Amino acid sequence: MTSIPLWRDVRVLRVVAQLIFLAIMLLLAVSLCNNLTRGLQKFTNFDFDFLRSTSSLPLSESPIPYEPHDPMYRAYLVGLLNTVRVIVLGIILTSIVGLMVGVARLSANWLIAKIAHAYVEIFVDTPLLIQLYFWYLAGVLRLPRVRESLQLPGNIFLSNRGLAMPWYDPNANFEMWLGFIGAGFLLAIFFYVRLGKLKTRRAIREWRAVWAPLAFILIVILTANALNPFAVTIPELKGFNFQGGITLSPEYVALLLGLVLYTGAFVAEIVRAGIQAVPRGLSEAARALGLSYFQTLRLVTVPVALRVIIPPLTNQYLNLTKNSSLAIAVAYPDLFFVGGGIFNMTGQTIQVIGMMMGTYLLMSLAISAIMNLLNSRFKLVER
Secondary structure, three states: OOOOOHHHOHHHHHHHHHHHHHHHHHHHHHHHHHHHHHHHHOOOOOOOHHHHOEOOOOOOOOOOOOOOOOEHHHHHHHHHHHHHHHHHHHHHHHHHHHHHHHHHHOOOOHHHHHHHHHHHHHHHOOOHHHHHHHHHHHHHHHOOOHHHOEEEOOOEEEEOOEEEEOEEEEOOOHHHHHHHHHHHHHHHHHHHHHHHOOOOOHHHHHOHHHHHHHHHHHHHHHHHHHHOOEEEEOOEEEOOEEEOOEEEOHHHHHHHHHHHHHHHHHHHHHHHHHHHOOOHHHHHHHHHOOOOHHHHHHHHHHHHHHHHHHHHHHHHHHHHHHHHHHHHHHOOOOHHHHHHHHHHHHOOHHHHHHHHHHHHHHHHHHHHHHHHHHHHHHOOOOO
């Protein structure tokens, strides 16, 4: 059989074309960077030495110790951590709200379905920035003063100073407890692998994804009860504010509330569409085979629906991450707020904007990677 010459082999030509395109893109990127560097050298040095200078930025809240005389890189770290606080809790609460409203949209109860429909229409069709202003100016700041706080169950107080609630402060046994958690995590992985190798007891092998996490949770609870790694502090009104516990600022509450309710409306529609995309015949066939309602839900309905839900759900998580930059509208010291303060003080606009773009890019790629792993877990495997 006559071999095909390399210059006529389609596979070789495809690889060569991709390499040529990649080389052109790299040359273009290097050219743009050199042009930018030469242009900046006329006015300033293109470096990041300014991050070591004093920040002089007064930040209203910080998850780590911070003072205005600290370096600018520490102020940037504070902004990053504040953004992560919003994103992590926002994704969790958005998922819960979206799931509840999405299921309510399919409820047989006319009133529940209409209320869920009205919620979706209102929050989807209203700009997020206006919602943030509403929750901050007409919502959180209109709450009672500190001395007239609304007391909620569980020693939780709501006022125009924010949300004060009990909190757990780590004590001397906290590091030992972390060691037990690590050991419990490894034990749960070992338990999961061993159950998967069982040739008998098929029911136990199929439920290993439940038993292994339950074993880990049991270890965490038992060691926590034995070591008491936390000291519970209750918020108490002393002077003009609450002492003890943890207080979520009005800016944080307004931002989180706006992001969750806005994104949750989109997630609700995704959940509704995902459930409706499951053919009715699959559920009927599962019930005909003798599967219970819970087994049908766990083995048929939810896995098939997740194949439809996860890809658009990833987009909504990314939108929440990027929309968190609107925190500047309610004066919450997030990444964009701190970055803007830094380049206003130093004039290093290109460097700071590049840092912010890279940081948001890394956070978005991390979320995408996690959701892609989850998507690969539920994707349809062809045989």
